Amino acid sequence: MNPSEVLHSHRLKSTSCREGIVEVMLQASRALSEAEIKTILGNRHDRTTFYRSFKTLIEKEVIHQIVIDKNEVRYALNLPGIHQHEHVHFHCSSCNQVFCVEPVSEATMTLPSGFDVSETEIMLKGKCNHCKS
Amino acid sequence: MNPSEVLHSHRLKSTSCREGIVEVMLQASRALSEAEIKTILGNRHDRTTFYRSFKTLIEKEVIHQIVIDKNEVRYALNLPGIHQHEHVHFHCSSCNQVFCVEPVSEATMTLPSGFDVSETEIMLKGKCNHCKS
DNA sequence: AATTAAATGCAACATGGTTGCAAAGAAGAT
DNA sequence: ATCTTCTTTGCAACCATGTTGCATTTAATT
Numbered sequence: 001m002n003p004s005e006v007l008h009s010h011r012l013k014s015t016s017c018r019e020g021i022v023e024v025m026l027q028a029s030r031a032l033s034e035a036e037i038k039t040i041l042g043n044r045h046d047r048t049t050f051y052r053s054f055k056t057l058i059e060k061e062v063i064h065q066i067v068i069d070k071n072e073v074r075y076a077l078n079l080p081g082i083h084q085h086e087h088v089h090f091h092c093s094s095c096n097q098v099f100c101v102e103p104v105s106e107a108t109m110t111l112p113s114g115f116d117v118s119e120t121e122i123m124l125k126g127k128c129n130h131c132k133s
Numbered sequence: 134m135n136p137s138e139v140l141h142s143h144r145l146k147s148t149s150c151r152e153g154i155v156e157v158m159l160q161a162s163r164a165l166s167e168a169e170i171k172t173i174l175g176n177r178h179d180r181t182t183f184y185r186s187f188k189t190l191i192e193k194e195v196i197h198q199i200v201i202d203k204n205e206v207r208y209a210l211n212l213p214g215i216h217q218h219e220h221v222h223f224h225c226s227s228c229n230q231v232f233c234v235e236p237v238s239e240a241t242m243t244l245p246s247g248f249d250v251s252e253t254e255i256m257l258k259g260k261c262n263h264c265k266s
Numbered sequence: 267a268a269t270t271a272a273a274t275g276c277a278a279c280a281t282g283g284t285t286g287c288a289a290a291g292a293a294g295a296t
Numbered sequence: 297a298t299c300t301t302c303t304t305t306g307c308a309a310c311c312a313t314g315t316t317g318c319a320t321t322t323a324a325t326t
Contacts, residue, residue: 013272015272015273017273018273045275047275048275049275053273056273
């Protein structure tokens with residue numbers, strides 16, 4: 001899967017900035033912050049263009065946010081075949097990495113009747129196997 | 134429980150801005166955004182003061198964030214007796230309210246060995262019983 | 267190659283995060 | 297109650313980021 005394929009499959013024009021972002025994310029094996037992506041691209045694009053491209057990619061669901069907290073947000077590609085509506089992530093407080101975890105059992109919560117859940121996001125925080133002291 | 138009791142129990146000086154914030158949050162029956170709190174306080178405080186007070190309240194764990202997404206963050210008091218390390222929230226995409234949900238069963242995920250979970254945050258998104266069409 | 271709708275780059279402005287510093291205030295000691 | 301000390305406040309100032317308008321350029325179709 002290359003950048004323009006990704007873009008076209010979402011009915012987006014293939015432009016240099018969008019392709020750059022998707023390229024970086026395809027090659028990264030982990031979720032990246034916006035700043036990391038910008039740095040890797042070496043400020044090759046105007047900041048407005050980057051801002052708008054990024055916004056589009058989120059709106060069109062090419063990529064999604066992984067929010068650790070208000071000031072710590074990562075982004076990852078929406079790859080086909082991955083459950084978009086039940087995310088489980090693990091954030092290591094030590095090395096700051098985010099790992100995707102395969103959800104094993106649908107977490108069943110008892111909700112008041114009439115509540116319809118369309119999306120479940122689970123964020124686990126702690127130490128990963130490398131950082132465990 | 135009044136604002137200064139809350140502050141003192143966290144070893145924080147009781148100041149007008151901090152008390153205002155805690156007061157508003159004690160009276161609110163739901164999680165509020167920073168902007169809502171500011172508005173209710175009627176810009177009575179300098180923005181730097183508000184900023185620093187707010188930061189302190191988070192750092193000292195008087196309040197905690199509930200992150201819906203990058204641009205949608207709510208805050209709620211850490212009340213004694215509430216599980217701080219296993220939050221379950223429900224966000225209604227229609228009325229935009231956040232409900233606290235009592236976690237029923239500890240959600241057990243299969244993690245690679247060596248992963249230590251110290252905090253679990255679960256965000257359910259969908260429609261609440263009032264907004265269900 | 268011509269057409270057309272969309273994306274770009276730039277300027278400009280708004281907002282929010284952040285720091286330094288002198289003045290004001292809170293809380294314990296006298 | 298007053299003094300003392302440490303903290304917080306308010307202001308100015310700065311920087312990063314979000315956001316929009318608009319003329320120019322570009323992608324992708326005819």
